[in-house]
Amino acid sequence: MEVVLLPSADDAARMLADAIDALVRRRPDAVLGLATGSSPLLAYEELVDRHRRGSGPSYAAVRAFLLDEYVGLPAGHPQSYRATIERELTGHLDIDPRNVHAPDAGAEDLTDAGRRYDAAIAAAGGVDLQVLGIGTDGHLAFNEPGSSLASRTRLKTLTSRTREDNARFFGGTGDVPRHVMTQGLGTILEARHLVLVASGSGKATAIAAAVEGPLTASCPASVLQLHPHATVLVDEAAGSRLQRRDYYRETFMGKPAWQGL
């Protein structure tokens, strides 16, 4: 795992945007794994900005798969993750909307919908780069503590902490759905490159547990330790509880720029 400590959230966002940009230039029909939530927002803004200025790549052949989706929201609800990603990213790029996929959280048979989602990702050739955030309790996508490290896309129940964390997106109310469809940790591990981005002191404990704590279902993000190509981009605040900060800095400073992430 590569841990990159950066002075600010803007620097982390730029680095994530650069990695996506470089991948799409290298592979115009790349498969992107997209996360919602506030963590990747600055990077998405950067990508949209580059696209508008004409300095970004074309996304016309790119395929994208969302990590998760709320269950029980009416189709088109502004806080559904499908609507969110369109508003924040894909709607501003030249990506074909038919190539942006989310788990079918409105399906009658959610078990089957989970299986179909995993099969669709596999049929696309697998995810090249998976963008990830982290929950304050260490959750990854909507895999709450206790989730099987081998789990597949399925129905999950949110913890009250996650529902409180996400209440800000629902006008601070208790209207956050209780259930979600989420890619499993096993599904996420199949992506070729995982890039987790986190900023702010509220994420410091979760980042330390995920990166330097034991591999455990109690901290789902610790599953990154099993992946051969995982990158963690953190600002100083989110990285403040890491013990090996000096080592991460030395490693990154000594790395040739051409190597990328």
Ligand SMILES: N[C@@H]1[C@@H](O)[C@H](O)[C@@H](COP(=O)(O)O)O[C@@H]1O
């Ligand atoms: N399902 C999402 C995750 O994909 C996200 O990474 C995490 C952190 O959210 P945020 O980036 O808003 O802090 O929790 C959300 O509930």
